[in-house]
Amino acid sequence: MRKFTFALALMGSTAITAPAFAESHLPIVEEPLELTIHMHWARAQGYGPGGDTSKIYPVEEVAREKTNIHLIDQTSGRNSTDQSEAMNLLLATGNLPDIVGGAKVQQPVNEYGPQGAFVPLNDLVEEHAPNIKAWFDEHPDIWNAIAAFDGNVYYIPYLPDGKYARAWFVRQDWLDALGLEQPDNVDELYDVLVAFRDQDPNGNGEKDEIPFFVRDWEEVLRLLTLWDARSTGADVYHQFYLKDGEVAHPYAQEAYRDGLANIAKWYEEGLIDAEVFTRGSSARDYLLGENLGGMTHDWFASTSGYNIALADKVEGFNFIPFLPPKSVSGVRIEENRRIPMKPDGWAITFANEHPVETIKYFDFWFSEEGALLANFGVEGKTWDMVDGEPIYKDEVLNSGQPVNSQMYLEGAQVYRGYPQDYRYEWQWTRESAREGIELYDTEDLLVEQFLGVAFNEEEQAVYDKYYPSIVTYMLERQQAWILGSGDIKEDWDDYVETLNKMGLQEVLEVMNSAYARQYS
């Protein structure tokens, strides 16, 4: 086995032509050094292709050859696909490997790091990781965002690239059929939706159109931005957001009251899918496939695929992105965007006897060479450098398999800490989606994101005590108002009072104190 590995590595080395990064000193160690790793994420429970640890990622082969560091799988909870469960199992056994990585490591690492389970990385990065340091020097807010409450950084995150995630889509062929323009503001949007409802754009003689639909009901809340309210401040729903440099909750704002009142009105008028709360993930397939849905807010990449998929089924089908309509005050924003850092990545445990070598190894993946390897796979095998750009080979792009799935098996795009390169995704993004992204790039639509805070123990206790009940109450009231049981304008004062009684102010206080500590 060892001989075989060695031979492969030799073959790999002859293929690699990328220039060495100036500050890197490769290999990191003269004699091969084995480090154990826990790597648990959705696509692989274990550090091997698809979780099969008896095989070695092609990317790992090259990394071994380059760095002389060999990652050896020691993943806990491989029989579960739940990362938190696996992490708990790992921590509870106390037998920690050298490196802990995978999805959703941020919370446990930042909670148990200060307790001594993980090594603080600040000094190690400063002294031994020039590439990581260079990246975060350019993004200091992200460095702050990943820090634990004690100010130390305990993990190197997976850093997604690219800006837009979801966008507004409309049936352009319906607009054309009714002689309408794409709606440019909230009033025009209302008129278009009414027209979709009343004027039989699908031409079947029945009033069965569903003007606005979504897959996750929370996407309906994006409509709030049309009345200058917010639905969330991050890439997950119902999150705190930054209002004039302070942490605030979007569902406790007066703009929210007005926006939600309008959403309730639209829902009652039949402009929003009546079954929005239970339609679920098949809503898009069903409503587009049956020629019933007119408009949605959904992912660029997947939603742009319907023009091809439904070309034969629905005559003239043309579902395209359009710019977010301007709000009542004339502001045009796209609230949803890609988060710049994920809670995924990797960390060094207290059991690791080679923290310096390990941070140097982490740093390798931030070097130009390492980043290309982490993003695109092995050069010459899955991609070639053409005019200074990494370009996938045709057999990768046209294999019939999604490129990301192929990369996962190569060992690229795996949830190690590395900077993602959007060129990877752009190459296999459909033309229609690219056009949409370019359209969204014509204006400055993005708003500042709330990247989260790390609580100390007292703050965490306050948050745990109050917040889960508060958010439950907020969502209960929210759905009730949309469904028309109760009028938000009448109930508002009671609602705010209840939120305060439930401890919203206390939660905001710890939020802001943590925020001030972390981002000052």
Place this chain on the structure above:
Amino acid sequence: MSDLEAKVGGSTEELVIEASEALRTRKASRIERIGDHLRNEWQLYVMLIPTVVWLLVFLYKPMYGLQIAFKDYSIFRGVAASPWVGLEHFQTLFGNDQFLRALKNTVIISFYGLIFGFPMPILLALMFNEILAQTFKKTAQTIVYLPHFVSSVIIAGIVITAFSPSAGIVNTVMGWFGIDPIYFLTKPEWFRPIFVGTGIWQEAGFQSIVYLAAIAGVSPTLYESAVVDGASRWQMMWKITLPSIMPTIIIMLIIRIGNMLEVSFEMIILLYQPATYSTADVVNTFIYRQGIQGGQYDLAAAAGLFNAVVAFVLVMTANTISKRYSRTSLW
């Protein structure tokens, strides 16, 4: 006799000494008896070992972890090293209106389940027992057992579709009678009937197996005797079958009462909405949102311990009542 006379004649001191000696000899012989017993019956004890080990490892050892209900638990620090916080977690729970609401919902949903869900498998078993055509019987049984083997996610999907206001069968049928469609799954007042009904549909068939087995154990001559006595099928069902399986019914009822607070929570998570929390949120879903999702295992353990204590009290009560009034009991 002469011995006794001698003792009566002796001093009290002597008597005490003799008595204790007598006791000692009796004790020794008892130990000997146990030794003999072990030597003779050791095979039985060897057979007992796996069960005892299983109980110790899977039921008693985990009880050690229950103490985190009284601790500020950190997975990394471990159970022993986490600091004690007394009843803080219980205070947190009972100081939370949503927990109290969840408790109320749990009791109500369980109670509905008991009232409507418990008799169903019994009725099904009685009905199956009356079916004479074997092919029809087997087909019918397979059909009602089937939902038990389908994953909750699919069951929930079927329920959501069935109750959809636009395409669901329920609203379609209501439409024939001129009733306006209802968006059932967002109506708090409809959640419990739908949930309990789903539970019955999913499990009643499978649970009827226990009762069918009990019915199969009823001596056929009881029926023959009743036939000669002139009992109709209906009378036989009520006067023979039902009373004969009553012990099984009572045992199942006691077990069911013990599980009162264990509402099938994955089904609730799949079916509920914030809009229906007011009737749908149960202790387990509350804990799920509050505790597990937020990593508050100590709080979850406190709620679990509370559940267990309530269940224990319920089972003890039900068992005592049953023992007193029906001669049937779990122990």
Place this chain on the structure above:
Amino acid sequence: MSGVKLDSIVKAYGAVQVVHGVDLEVQEKEFVVLVGPSGCGKSTTLRMIAGLEEISDGTLTIDGRVMNRVAPKDRDVAMVFQNYALYPHLNVAENMAFGLRIRKESKEHIESSVKEVSGILGLDKYLERRPADLSGGQRQRVAMGRAIVRRPKVFLFDEPLSNLDAKLRTQMRAEIKRLHNRLGVTSIYVTHDQVEAMTLADRIVVMNAGRIEQIGTPMELFLNPVNSFVAGFLGAPPMNQVKAVIADGDTSPVAKFGTQQIALPSLPGLQNAVGREVIVGVRPEYAEVVTEAAPGSVSCELELVETLGSEALLHMNLDGEPFVIRTETLGNMAKLNSVNGFTAKPELIKVFDANTGMALSGQTRVA
């Protein structure tokens, strides 16, 4: 007239016939016992009378009415089952009242009937008990009480005593007989125990392999079995049966077996029958022991003596075949161990055809 008449009753399960055309007429108030080895069809016949089994062919008449297609409850019969068939959840009184309740009899009638019958059966003290708290004999009494309270035209008993121990069985047997004498209800009783049959029956029906072998009073069957099967089935111990060949004797025919012979009665069936293969039947009670070979005696070897008190069973070896002799012990004890043969009165010896098993001898009467 609440008699029961079976006319060519047949029971078949598909192509397999288990009862092959049974003819039987039970008179009113008569006590008839169906007896035979297990699987002989006696229980099936009884269950056809009760209506628990469908009658495949033939006619069943009870009280002059054809009952083939009449539901069990309308046949006015009551049945007592081997395992009592008591309802475990009901107490004695409720068990006895069950049939009456089903028939919606008045409360007063039910109460008085149960009281009366429990008095007859001596169950007064146990009326509140559940079957689980009763002894086997008491349970059987309750089962009978349940049948009696209904005052049916016909009682059907399906091996009611076979779950009881020997002592109880004897006791209950007598009780059933007394009860029948007192109530005088037509009864059909199935058992495999020939002692029960002998003691209870007005008439016994011996069945074998789905057919009736012989019908008659107990003594008729005991003395004059029509074939070797009936001869072997009734009596305890059963009749000794020895293979033999007919030969001419001095005054009457003799049966030769091995080197020995025994004198047979001069019967018409034995005339000119020299050389015919027969089975010679000698009841253990009718063999007289000898201690020294004498004219007419058959010598055999003593293997074992079983003393039963007033009587003893001598297990002999007759030319390699077992032969049992029953003899009185009074005054005989001293010589029992030196028995080496027996004699038998010719008129008490039965002769059966070796091939058909049918009796060749004539009637024996006991004065």
